[in-house]
Amino acid sequence: MRPSDVDTSQRPFVCIWEVTQACELACEHCRADAQPARHPDELTTTEGKALLDDARAFGDGQLVVLSGGDPLARDDTVDLVEYGVENGLQMTMTPSGTGSLTRERIDDLADAGLRRMALSLDGASAATHDAFRGEAGSFDSTVDAARAARDAGLPLQINTTVCAQTIGDLPAIRDLVADLDAVLWSVFFLVPVGRGRVLDPIDPERAEGVMEWLVEVADDAPFGVKTTEAPHYRRVALQQKRAEGGIASPARDGIGRRTGVTAGDGFAFVSHVGDVYPSGFLPESAGNVREESLVDVYRDSDLFESLRDPDALTGKCGACEFRHVCGGSRSRAYATAGDPLASDPLCAYEPEGYDGPMPDQSPAEVEL
Numbered sequence: 001m002r003p004s005d006v007d008t009s010q011r012p013f014v015c016i017w018e019v020t021q022a023c024e025l026a027c028e029h030c031r032a033d034a035q036p037a038r039h040p041d042e043l044t045t046t047e048g049k050a051l052l053d054d055a056r057a058f059g060d061g062q063l064v065v066l067s068g069g070d071p072l073a074r075d076d077t078v079d080l081v082e083y084g085v086e087n088g089l090q091m092t093m094t095p096s097g098t099g100s101l102t103r104e105r106i107d108d109l110a111d112a113g114l115r116r117m118a119l120s121l122d123g124a125s126a127a128t129h130d131a132f133r134g135e136a137g138s139f140d141s142t143v144d145a146a147r148a149a150r151d152a153g154l155p156l157q158i159n160t161t162v163c164a165q166t167i168g169d170l171p172a173i174r175d176l177v178a179d180l181d182a183v184l185w186s187v188f189f190l191v192p193v194g195r196g197r198v199l200d201p202i203d204p205e206r207a208e209g210v211m212e213w214l215v216e217v218a219d220d221a222p223f224g225v226k227t228t229e230a231p232h233y234r235r236v237a238l239q240q241k242r243a244e245g246g247i248a249s250p251a252r253d254g255i256g257r258r259t260g261v262t263a264g265d266g267f268a269f270v271s272h273v274g275d276v277y278p279s280g281f282l283p284e285s286a287g288n289v290r291e292e293s294l295v296d297v298y299r300d301s302d303l304f305e306s307l308r309d310p311d312a313l314t315g316k317c318g319a320c321e322f323r324h325v326c327g328g329s330r331s332r333a334y335a336t337a338g339d340p341l342a343s344d345p346l347c348a349y350e351p352e353g354y355d356g357p358m359p360d361q362s363p364a365e366v367e368l
């Protein structure tokens with residue numbers, strides 16, 4: 001079955017499991033609000049394996065991302081990767097770029113069958129990346145780990161946050177992604193949740209410019225490009241292809257996953273204590289895997305079902321003719337309006353005939 005044939009009302013393209021919030025780093029913008037120590041109530045190894053069994057029940061080859069915090073802050077991570085691989089899952093991981101990500105650990109993960117490792121680069125030099133991360137040496141550790149992954153034959157993904165502090169470095173980061181032989185560049189447009197609220201988002205016009213540039217990068221680069229929390233990249237790509245008279249087809253990300261997966265629609269996130277969210281940036285729980293199956297929560301909870309219905313959207317996104325191919329970031333709508341079905345304020349597009357209010361980018365006063 002090709003990924004484009006996957007019915008996202010029945011299974012996600014990707015399940016992310018935040019195995020721990022523990023991390024040596026304490027980045028100012030951390031979504032997870034990472035902590036130095038592991039939480040006493042995080043899912044145990046046995047509970048984690050049961051969760052992987054659940055993920056397997058979605059179907060063959062289900063993609064699972066072990067995330068954090070730093071997943072390597074747990075001592076069972078290689079065991080979890082092995083277990084997932086043995087049970088037919090595609091296991092990937094997003095370790096933190098610290099000195100603990102040694103060549104030996106990377107070799108162990110590759111031997112366990114890890115399909116991809118994702119590392120964050122938010123600057124193209126030690127000066128810019130380390131300033132953003134607030135940790136001297138982080139850039140060098142990350143680049144060393146990227147090279148070790150390449151040497152181990154482990155496909156590499158680079159994640160980059162787009163905000164006012166990083167936007168000037170994007171062209172140089174693109175070049176570095178190519179130099180590191182990464183297979184995918186995942187460009188995350190800031191959502192003001194967790195410690196991300198301390199960063200400055202870019203305005204919709206600059207975001208539009210970045211997305212237009214990313215479409216050009218994707219045409220030429222030796223790696224795939226995808227956006228995170230910016231599904232209007234699909235709208236921008238469609239508009240550009242139409243303007244050129246070409247045939248627009250959804251881009252792919254190098255492992256066959258459809259790009260533009262959105263919260264609750266092709267995407268599920270399980271927190272360190274088992275809460276199921278539509279995304280790591282939309283911290284509204286639809287259930288807990290200690291009490292019910294991930295499959296049931298994904299398929300049948302009211303929250304997930306509503307997020308898969310573009311006609312349930314309100315405001316500018318609800319009035320937009322692109323809502324079925326884009327739909328806006330539900331996480332950003334939640335973070336700024338307190339309502340996951342409201343408009344995404346990062347989008348510059350004004351639907352024809354729409355005369356309602358334009359959404360505001362300021363964070364909402366919601367319990368997160």
Ligand code: SF4
Binds near residue numbers: 327328
């Ligand atoms: S208005 Fe909403 S649905 Fe339309 S392109 Fe913008 S973000 Fe997407």
